[in-house]
Amino acid sequence: MTYVIEMRNIRKEFPGIVANDDITLQVQPGEIHALLGENGAGKSTLMNVLFGLYQPEQGEIYVKGQKVKITSPNIAGDLGIGMVHQHFMLIDTFTVTENIILGSEPTKAGKIDIKVAEEQVRKLSNQYGLNVDPHAKVRDISVGMQQRVEILKTLYRGAEILIFDEPTAVLTPHEIRELMKIMKLLVSEGKSIILITHKLKEIKEVADKCTVIRRGKGIGTVDVADAEPSQLASMMVGRDIKFQVNQEPYHPGANVLEIKDLTVLDSRKVAAVNSLSLTVKSGEILGVAGVDGNGQSELIEAITGLRKAASGQILLNGKEITQHRPRKITEAGIAHIPEDRHKHGLVLDFSIGHNMVLETYYQRPYSKAGILHFDKIRKQAEKLIKEFDVRTPSVDTPARALSGGNQQKAIIAREIDRDPDLLIAAQPTRGLDVGAIEFIHRRLLEQRKNGKAVLLISLELDEILNLSDRIAVIYEGKIIDIVEPSKVTEDELGLLMAGHHLKGAHENEH
Structure with missing residues (x-):
């Protein structure tokens, strides 16, 4: 058989790491071929080799049976290979057409x-x-439309083979379904697709074959129709994964967080949060579901003191904290896993050890009379690294050298270790693979079991439905309904997130 793409024994190294170690990938014409692996497994590196962004140290690439040397994306384009990147490469102020033709403009006179x-x-x-x-x-x-513009960009340049890099990371459930339809249509029109993902549900839905990469090595290729999600997951991480979370019975206690008529302005002085009211009780996980950009970020920033509230009240255990500074809020008993771990979670050039005490370094035993006790800091960091399975060469390794999953584990270790009354978890598993996700979910459920309050803000509907005791739906800065996960389907939740009230649903702001 002539494969449309055949990558044989590809090896790609970076200083101190082998990203691709003797990987072979064979894609048949007219199929959707998934490339599955944990974060940092080497999926994107392999596709960047195919797209001409990286040159491999060894290995061969064949396109439609012909051996080729792809030294740049232009050569990949000439060979009919197009890539839809995870972070869109579009110019905001240009029209759709101007973006699509950029660099390949038709001219007349x-x-x-x-x-x-x-x-x-x-x-x-x-x-x-x-x-x-x-x-x-x-x-x-x-965002969903912008992605379609990216797809059109590749089609306009005559792509026959399309690489999709984590294409659903920023889409709503409805947009994901639409994208799946588009992918199937592209294949029916004779295109071939390589889909980079770590979402098993999507693979089962659209892919024909799936090649699994683990820690830079090819583990194997399977027919998706014959493979169970659990089999794919264990190929991906090297051990069995539990998909269902075991919830303890729901026995909520007193209100820990109370938000009353809160209004928060965004950077353009427009109300991003608009007289929103909400409560989170001890012993419960309250999930906030919404399409990105409906006030979630501003809500978290107001609670944690990173942004001033325009009006309204925020109470923690009955005491007002509305305009308090972040340190005072932290000391009052709020922990925060931020949505952007690089911007708000870590100081990337600090060692992982120093990152572990960012909120407590000024307290005993880590300092006395303004002088830091580095041995105590090191001891604490070593304890947390072990307890939370943070994989790092040493306590002194800079935070930026860790993988995304291990950076996230480090933040969670630091926040949970402070024994907060309220844990705010914003996109806690964004961009992570099933192994890291399972670990983080277990930790959030432990907080609930220990009688703590958890406010979970996530764009992953599976996560919201699996973990939450109650789900508050946010739309245009307001909570438009609060529902129980067992009484709502994913589609109904999607409708609410788009601002549609369900038949018979009542507005419930508390």
Whole structure:
């Protein structure tokens, strides 16, 4: 058989690490081939080799049976290979058409022929059911639409083989379903797709074959129809994974967090949180579900003291903390796993040991009379690294050298160790693989079991439905409903997140 793409025995090294160790990937024409692996397993590196962004130390690449040397993305493009990147490569102020033709503009008498380009874009958009408006400015369209523009960019350049890098990371459930339809349509029109992901549900839904990579090595290729999710998960992480979380019975206690008519302005002075009211009780996980950008970030920043509230009240254990400084709020008993671990969770150039005491370094036993006790700090860090299985060469390793999953474990270790009354977990498993996700979920459930309050803000609906005792749906800065996970389907939750009230649903702001 002639494979449309065949990568044989690829080895790619970076200083001190072998990212791809003798990996072989064979993609048949007209199939969706998933590339599955943990964070840092080497999936994106392998695809960057195929797309010409990296040169391998050894190995060979064949396209449609012909041996090729891909030294740049332009050569990949000439060979019919296109890549839809995880972080979109679009210019906000340009129109959809201008973004699509950038670098490959049709000209007439030395000028860009925008009319011809718009017609080509419209034709391609209709052919693949993408429904993209060629005239719209990129800044005015949704994230899901921006992704379609990225897909059109590759099709416009004649791509026959499309690489999708974690394409659903930023999409709503409805947009994910639409993307799956588009992928199936592309394949029915003769394209071939390589899908980089760590989401097993998506693989089961669209992929024909799946190649698993673990720690830089190829573990094997399986037919997706014959593979159980548990088999794929254990191939991926090297051990059995439990998918169902075992909840203890739900016995909530007193209110730990009370938010009353809170309004918070965003950086443009527009109300991102709009007279929102909410309570979180001890012994419960309250999940906040919503499409990204509906006030979640501003809500967290107001509770943790990172942003001033315009009006309203925030109470912790009955005491007002509305305009308190972050340190005072931390000392009052709130811990925070931030949504951006690099910006708000860690000082990347500090050692992992020093990161473990960022909120307590000024207290005993870590300092006395303003002088730090490094032996005590080191002891504490070693204890947490062991207890939370943070994989690091040493306590002195800079935080930036750790993988995303281990950075996240370090933050969780630091926050939980302080024994907070309220744990705010914002996107706690974003970008992590099933092994790290399982670990973090277990820790959140332990907090609940120990009678603590957990406020979980997540864009992952599975996570919200699996872990929450109650789900508050946020839309345009308001809580539009509070539902029980057992009484709502994923589709109904998706409708609420889009601002639609369910039949018979009542507005319940507490």
